Amino acid sequence: MTQGKPTYQDLEKEIIKLKLELKIQDKMINTIPNPLFVKNKDFIYTNCNDAFASYLGLPKTEIINSSVYDIAPKELADKYYNADCELRDNLENQTYECNVKYADGTFHDIIFHKANIINEKNEFCGIVGIILDITEYKDAEQALKENQKRLIELNATKDKLFSIIAHDLRTPFSSILGFSELLIEDANDFDELETEEYLKLINTTAKSTLVLLDNLLNWAKSQTGTLIYKPKKIVLSSIIEETVKNSNATAKIKNISINQIQTDKIAVNADENMLKTILRNLISNAIKFTKPEGCITISAIPKHTYVEISVSDNGVGINNKTLKKLFDISENTTSKGTKKEKGSGLGLILCKEFVEKHKGDIWVESEIEKGSVFKFTLPLYNKK
Numbered sequence: 001m002t003q004g005k006p007t008y009q010d011l012e013k014e015i016i017k018l019k020l021e022l023k024i025q026d027k028m029i030n031t032i033p034n035p036l037f038v039k040n041k042d043f044i045y046t047n048c049n050d051a052f053a054s055y056l057g058l059p060k061t062e063i064i065n066s067s068v069y070d071i072a073p074k075e076l077a078d079k080y081y082n083a084d085c086e087l088r089d090n091l092e093n094q095t096y097e098c099n100v101k102y103a104d105g106t107f108h109d110i111i112f113h114k115a116n117i118i119n120e121k122n123e124f125c126g127i128v129g130i131i132l133d134i135t136e137y138k139d140a141e142q143a144l145k146e147n148q149k150r151l152i153e154l155n156a157t158k159d160k161l162f163s164i165i166a167h168d169l170r171t172p173f174s175s176i177l178g179f180s181e182l183l184i185e186d187a188n189d190f191d192e193l194e195t196e197e198y199l200k201l202i203n204t205t206a207k208s209t210l211v212l213l214d215n216l217l218n219w220a221k222s223q224t225g226t227l228i229y230k231p232k233k234i235v236l237s238s239i240i241e242e243t244v245k246n247s248n249a250t251a252k253i254k255n256i257s258i259n260q261i262q263t264d265k266i267a268v269n270a271d272e273n274m275l276k277t278i279l280r281n282l283i284s285n286a287i288k289f290t291k292p293e294g295c296i297t298i299s300a301i302p303k304h305t306y307v308e309i310s311v312s313d314n315g316v317g318i319n320n321k322t323l324k325k326l327f328d329i330s331e332n333t334t335s336k337g338t339k340k341e342k343g344s345g346l347g348l349i350l351c352k353e354f355v356e357k358h359k360g361d362i363w364v365e366s367e368i369e370k371g372s373v374f375k376f377t378l379p380l381y382n383k384k
Helices: 008-030 050-056 074-090 135-168 170-185 192-224 236-253 272-288 320-324 346-357
Strands: 036-040 045-048 094-101 107-118 124-133 231-235 257-260 267-271 295-302 306-313 362-367 371-379
Touching: 036 050, 074 094, 074 107, 074 124, 107 135, 170 192, 192 236, 192 272, 192 346, 231 236, 231 272, 236 257, 236 272, 236 295, 267 272, 267 371, 272 295, 272 306, 272 346, 272 371, 346 362, 346 371
Parallel strands: 257 295
Antiparallel strands: 036 045, 036 124, 094 107, 107 124, 231 267, 295 306, 306 371, 362 371
């Protein structure tokens, strides 16, 4: 520029130079993929990149030379304005993490970083802010946590499987072999009543082992994803009656009565085999923990779209500590029954998985020495 009063040509050159500098600055900040903005000391937007404009869903012409009150609802604008004032007064950078809704309607996890612009006299001149989208990182972190949880569950599954094979299956087979060998080798030494007693023990042990094997096979199928879920209309009373009939022999040994409250008019949308497995395990569990001469009751209450089925007993009950981990496969919650009956703990785990296949819930209410009530829900059949 020439000395003295600037000419029109000098001013035009300065304007061109300034526009060129601004154009270069725009190109530079637009190379940054993350939303970025610049505010002056009055918190007016003086520049931003295309990513920030896209984030707000506004053209840059509406953002630059505007305040946050011009582009955001008052409540949100107050929040940002107060944060800017706090940043200016403290002269310290701000970084915080939050989940925000972008202009396109999608939600993102972000890290919002703002810093003061300070001149050579250490005076506040404005604010520069940048948004770092960490959604993919958060998703990957969540996926990692879920995989770790799944690995823990798989490890617990493996341990449970080995435990059942090594102990819970071996023990009953040893009993069956032992009693049958006694009958074969010393048949002449036993009277009719003793022989009958041994045969009952063999039969009961074989039945309980068959139940365990059936549970084990169903559980293995469930874990490997090969178990097919086939819901259909089922009259609830017919399945309950069949399961009670098959359980009566075991209950009779302890003189336990099994009562069924009539459910003739209730039809559910359920997988027949899974429903049988659920009822069989819950009734078997009730027999196990009910004292001789006890009573088990099976009932069902229809609700709006589902039915609540209960298997209650007047047995020994379950303490609070055990209740909390009853359906957790990683916990060893097995205990002996009132006649020292052994169990694997697998039955209740299987019940939970099968009930959840039906989008239902399962839970237990219990009081020590007064008994337990296992309840689960199934969807009612709805003829469309």
